[in-house]
Amino acid sequence: MKILVTAKRVTDPYSKIVLKPDRSGIQTDNVEFKMNPFCEIAVEEALRLVDAAGGGEIIVVAVGDEEATKEVRTALAMGADRGYLIEADESKLDSDIVARLLVALVAKESPDLVMLGKQAIDGDNNQVAQLTAEYLGWPQATFAYKVELTDGGKGAKVQREVDGGVETVQVSLPAVVTTDLRLNEPRYASLPGIMKAKKKPLETLTPADLGVDTALKVETVGFEPPPSRAAGVKVKTVDELIEKLATEAKAI
Amino acid sequence: MADILVLAEQQLGKLAKASLHAIGAAKILAEKTGGTFEIAVAGQGVAGVAAQLAGFGAAGVVALEHDALAQYTAQAYAQAFGNYAKASGARFVVTAATSIGKDCAPRIAARLGAGMAADIISIEGAAGALVYRRPMWAGNVIAHVKVNTPTVVVSVRPTDFPAAEATGTASLVQSQAASVDAGSLRMQYVGLEKVESSRPSLTDASVVVSGGRGLKEPANFALVEKLADTLGGAVGASRAVVDSGWVPNDWQVGQTGKVVAPKLYIAVGISGAIQHLAGMKGSRTIVAINKDADAPIFQVADYGLVADLFGVVPELTDKLAARKG
Numbered sequence: 001m002k003i004l005v006t007a008k009r010v011t012d013p014y015s016k017i018v019l020k021p022d023r024s025g026i027q028t029d030n031v032e033f034k035m036n037p038f039c040e041i042a043v044e045e046a047l048r049l050v051d052a053a054g055g056g057e058i059i060v061v062a063v064g065d066e067e068a069t070k071e072v073r074t075a076l077a078m079g080a081d082r083g084y085l086i087e088a089d090e091s092k093l094d095s096d097i098v099a100r101l102l103v104a105l106v107a108k109e110s111p112d113l114v115m116l117g118k119q120a121i122d123g124d125n126n127q128v129a130q131l132t133a134e135y136l137g138w139p140q141a142t143f144a145y146k147v148e149l150t151d152g153g154k155g156a157k158v159q160r161e162v163d164g165g166v167e168t169v170q171v172s173l174p175a176v177v178t179t180d181l182r183l184n185e186p187r188y189a190s191l192p193g194i195m196k197a198k199k200k201p202l203e204t205l206t207p208a209d210l211g212v213d214t215a216l217k218v219e220t221v222g223f224e225p226p227p228s229r230a231a232g233v234k235v236k237t238v239d240e241l242i243e244k245l246a247t248e249a250k251a252i
Numbered sequence: 253m254a255d256i257l258v259l260a261e262q263q264l265g266k267l268a269k270a271s272l273h274a275i276g277a278a279k280i281l282a283e284k285t286g287g288t289f290e291i292a293v294a295g296q297g298v299a300g301v302a303a304q305l306a307g308f309g310a311a312g313v314v315a316l317e318h319d320a321l322a323q324y325t326a327q328a329y330a331q332a333f334g335n336y337a338k339a340s341g342a343r344f345v346v347t348a349a350t351s352i353g354k355d356c357a358p359r360i361a362a363r364l365g366a367g368m369a370a371d372i373i374s375i376e377g378a379a380g381a382l383v384y385r386r387p388m389w390a391g392n393v394i395a396h397v398k399v400n401t402p403t404v405v406v407s408v409r410p411t412d413f414p415a416a417e418a419t420g421t422a423s424l425v426q427s428q429a430a431s432v433d434a435g436s437l438r439m440q441y442v443g444l445e446k447v448e449s450s451r452p453s454l455t456d457a458s459v460v461v462s463g464g465r466g467l468k469e470p471a472n473f474a475l476v477e478k479l480a481d482t483l484g485g486a487v488g489a490s491r492a493v494v495d496s497g498w499v500p501n502d503w504q505v506g507q508t509g510k511v512v513a514p515k516l517y518i519a520v521g522i523s524g525a526i527q528h529l530a531g532m533k534g535s536r537t538i539v540a541i542n543k544d545a546d547a548p549i550f551q552v553a554d555y556g557l558v559a560d561l562f563g564v565v566p567e568l569t570d571k572l573a574a575r576k577g
């Protein structure tokens with residue numbers, strides 16, 4: 001079982017994100033960066049699937065600036081075998097470019113599965129996996145809640161979190177899978193894992209190395225702060241709450 | 253044909269309400285671009301759904317029929333819609349950002365060589381220079397994006413676009429065989445474990461009562477459900493309680509769950525993490541019940557009640573029930 005898994009570098013989900021005064025982007029002083037939580041779940045699932053399959057190889061990839069090497073190393077410390085950093089200026093990427101970079105890497109590596117987080121918690125685009133799957137002509141199972149290999153590792157049965165419940169699909173491999181929150185609890189990298197990760201192969205490539213055109217299909221041309229809600233009032237009793245809801249808010 | 257193609261969703265012959273909001277967005281787009289829109293629905297035996305879509309002012313409604321579309325799968329639906337969009341010459345493809353829309357719209361974009369703006373909340377600017385507004389970082393930032401390709405795919409956040417209303421005029425409704433290469437499909441639908449509920453659905457309800465970890469244990473979630481039922485509302489939850497398995501996954505409100513915007517949202521024992529706020533701060537009136545006066549949920553609440561939920565929630569439920577008589 002050979003799995004290609006992504007490890008995007010994003011802002012810490014618990015950091016407070018605010019725009020710079022000139023609105024050119026977000027303030028990054030005092031903001032921590034780490035692996036996208038959904039990618040952590042993808043790395044964990046890849047490790048479990050390779051175990052379940054009785055062996056294999058996990059290749060981790062991050063697309064971003066040099067700093068994103070850290071996320072590749074984190075995945076290697078969790079147990080992935082090899083890594084790629086595809087070096088690119090984060091502000092000059094869109095989902096489509098990232099998808100085509102992954103397609104090029106798939107051509108090079110021929111994995112059985114490509115696993116990604118269902119969305120990155122910075123851009124919230126939720127597109128890369130589906131674009132990648134279509135470019136490859138592969139089946140996909142997004143928002144995975146449970147993944148089981150079937151047919152001696154030639155297929156996978158995936159339960160997916162969808163509107164209205166949990167759906168099950170059967171895909172034949174190779175396929176693309178994206179992970180939802182409840183698929184697993186990612187492990188922490190152990191100290192020996194971190195030591196070992198330093199020696200694992202990590203190759204840096206550029207989009208040009210992979211022959212990928214980086215013209216943007218989707219371009220961010222500006223930012224604004226979200227509308228703020230006017231501060232409300234505190235009520236002291238249930239009766240006062242009902243009174244306000246009935247007469248002021250006309251909500252009941 | 254029309255320059256805007258709206259994808260309508262159906263399940264077992266029932267039209268998804270979110271699709272009415274996608275049609276609402278298409279109407280806005282049509283006004284801005286001076287164009288017309290067409291609605292496509294895919295499935296097997298969906299002429300009835302197509303007929304339901306006849307009254308919304310579309311230039312046409314098309315039912316794309318194929319055995320392989322009997323149940324939704326990403327590969328087959330992307331082929332059916334993508335191939336139809338290409339053949340019809342549509343320049344815009346519009347879908348709702350539901351779990352199906354999120355799953356298949358990017359695949360359609362890939363087939364069309366189109367750029368896609370995901371989960372947009374408004375369409376700005378004039379024809380030729382359209383700008384789409386969309387939340388990023390759990391709604392902490394609103395980005396303005398432009399799509400540089402001749403064909404554009406957008407998924408729209410249903411809470412931010414008006415549901416289309418029937419106009420009275422009847423569109424021409426047609427059925428045709430969908431273009432699907434059945435031999436290329438390598439995935440099958442197996443089944444759906446449906447969350448059965450007699451309550452209104454979370455995304456359509458005018459009242460939503462959500463519970464969080466403050467409820468302490470699963471059995472106490474009944475307090476939230478009873479309050480919701482008294483108000484005829486839906487029940488939501490924070491991620492913390494969904495992860496703990498107290499309630500179905502489908503109830504999660506937030507950045508990575510559902511986005512809701514009811515007339516009244518009541519948060520019970522929820523701290524108000526940014527990921528939760530991302531899914532509910534568009535609600536018209538927000539009530540927070542929390543014993544911690546400094547909980548961030550109070551920063552977005554119109555009415556905050558600092559109290560032990562175990563005392564005030566039953567009291568609120570009883571008094572509201574008594575008011576109803």
Ligand SMILES: Cc1cc2nc3c(=O)[nH]c(=O)nc-3n(C[C@H](O)[C@H](O)[C@H](O)COP(=O)(O)OP(=O)(O)OC[C@H]3O[C@@H](n4cnc5c(N)ncnc54)[C@H](O)[C@@H]3O)c2cc1C
Nearest residue numbers: 464465466490491492506507508509521523527528543561
């Ligand atoms: C990648 C990622 C995605 C996420 N997506 C989502 C999402 O979509 N939706 C979401 O909700 N969260 C999401 N989260 C989780 C989020 O960060 C919070 O952890 C979660 O919302 C907390 O849930 P809570 O408010 O129920 O629990 P807590 O934060 O533990 O809050 C419990 C609250 O209950 C109050 N309380 C306790 N006892 C009582 C009492 N007796 N009476 C009254 N009040 C009481 C406490 O004061 C506290 O404020 C996500 C996190 C990550 C990292």
